[in-house]
Amino acid sequence: MKESILHYIWQQKLFFSQQLKTTEGEPVQVIDVGKLNTDGGPDFFNAKVKIGDTLWAGNIEIHTVSGDWYKHNHHLNRAYDSVVLHVVKTADAKIYRNDGEKIPQLELKYPPEIEKNYEALLQGKKWIPCSAKIADVPALFIHSWKNALLAERLVQKTDFIAHLLQENKQHWEEAFYISLARSFGFSTNSQAFEMLAKSLSVEILGKHKANLFQIEALLFGQSGLLPVASADSYCEQLKKEYAFLKAKYHLQPIDGSQWKLLRLRPDNFPHVRLAQFAAIVHSSSKLFSKIIEFPTLEYLTQLIQCEPSEYWKTHYLFAETSAEKTKKLGQASMFSLLINSIIPFIFSYADHKGNDALKEIALGLLEKIPAEQNAIVTGWRALGMEIANAYDSQAFLQLKKCYCDDKNCLRCRIGHKVLTKKV
Numbered sequence: 001m002k003e004s005i006l007h008y009i010w011q012q013k014l015f016f017s018q019q020l021k022t023t024e025g026e027p028v029q030v031i032d033v034g035k036l037n038t039d040g041g042p043d044f045f046n047a048k049v050k051i052g053d054t055l056w057a058g059n060i061e062i063h064t065v066s067g068d069w070y071k072h073n074h075h076l077n078r079a080y081d082s083v084v085l086h087v088v089k090t091a092d093a094k095i096y097r098n099d100g101e102k103i104p105q106l107e108l109k110y111p112p113e114i115e116k117n118y119e120a121l122l123q124g125k126k127w128i129p130c131s132a133k134i135a136d137v138p139a140l141f142i143h144s145w146k147n148a149l150l151a152e153r154l155v156q157k158t159d160f161i162a163h164l165l166q167e168n169k170q171h172w173e174e175a176f177y178i179s180l181a182r183s184f185g186f187s188t189n190s191q192a193f194e195m196l197a198k199s200l201s202v203e204i205l206g207k208h209k210a211n212l213f214q215i216e217a218l219l220f221g222q223s224g225l226l227p228v229a230s231a232d233s234y235c236e237q238l239k240k241e242y243a244f245l246k247a248k249y250h251l252q253p254i255d256g257s258q259w260k261l262l263r264l265r266p267d268n269f270p271h272v273r274l275a276q277f278a279a280i281v282h283s284s285s286k287l288f289s290k291i292i293e294f295p296t297l298e299y300l301t302q303l304i305q306c307e308p309s310e311y312w313k314t315h316y317l318f319a320e321t322s323a324e325k326t327k328k329l330g331q332a333s334m335f336s337l338l339i340n341s342i343i344p345f346i347f348s349y350a351d352h353k354g355n356d357a358l359k360e361i362a363l364g365l366l367e368k369i370p371a372e373q374n375a376i377v378t379g380w381r382a383l384g385m386e387i388a389n390a391y392d393s394q395a396f397l398q399l400k401k402c403y404c405d406d407k408n409c410l411r412c413r414i415g416h417k418v419l420t421k422k423v
């Protein structure tokens, strides 16, 4: 049996609270279970329990069996001198503090279904371990959990943004440009895109914002993707322009071997993505200020759906012509950029400024964007979950990745309902 389920039962007060008695027969009244401690030391701090006629304020230690107190050497550790009650499933030994004083023990009694349900979740091999029971959880309850999950996901993204800001001396434009570039890599080339953006400041690009060709020269040159051998005239001109700009700004390109093309559809080739990215940079040098100023779906989609330069209409790679086709970002890619980079940045900025109205706008944008189409969303839908938009799909992605995959059911609100359900 896992000790964590005992922590959970104690914390959620799921034990039978009537007629509690210590192993010595003294009545116990739990007034406050205390605060769960996730660091070293006793499991719960600042609890209040009445044992007999005495009110004790102190810490609680929980074990499956009493003997664990010795196995974990708590009897030699002064941090455990403040324990006022040892809570166990089975009391198989008397326990003492460092100074030899006996510590009262309580055998925890609780509804048997909690342990059974938890074991079933831990042993469950299904894609979602609670899938057989989730349909019984009230929709209203799932709805409120969904809001909390989405908030949690945005806070995680805010942490990543805070880190980027710290790396870039709180320069929002630079941090946003790096994050947007990273998202343009769409996981396969995100690392390479990030390295590229870090090798070429948004300030340098801003100086050339009026000239798309120069922006392309800077981005393609820094990417290391310009072919060494002679290709076509566009490519040769890019190389010449880049050589000039490289010397002017003392630039060092990244290693071109970082980019991956294998198993990518031509529309996702890094060359096409770079051309699209160049078109966006060309559209505005102060991208971040623009998205904060006009955070509407219409404006944002228009901002990132720029048409790359003429050459890319007939190319996916340098010097290989293809049938003419617009290389504007597709809808799915555009929504992915909004969900993973642009909206989290708006939310993070709003949080930083204490601007609740802007936070609401960011959340509202997610509600206007269609749900992502992926195996996780399909899986949840098959279990009857309503996923109407990106707000919902992001919440359910968070649930799957941060809870279900790690069997973190004790921290999950659905888990609370499933665990306490009578079998």
Ligand code: SF4
Pocket (backbone or CB within 6 Å): 121, 128, 129, 130, 131, 399, 403, 404, 405, 407, 408, 409, 412, 413, 414, 415, 416, 418
């Ligand atoms: S984490 Fe929650 S939703 Fe996922 S399996 Fe456990 S109880 Fe179910």
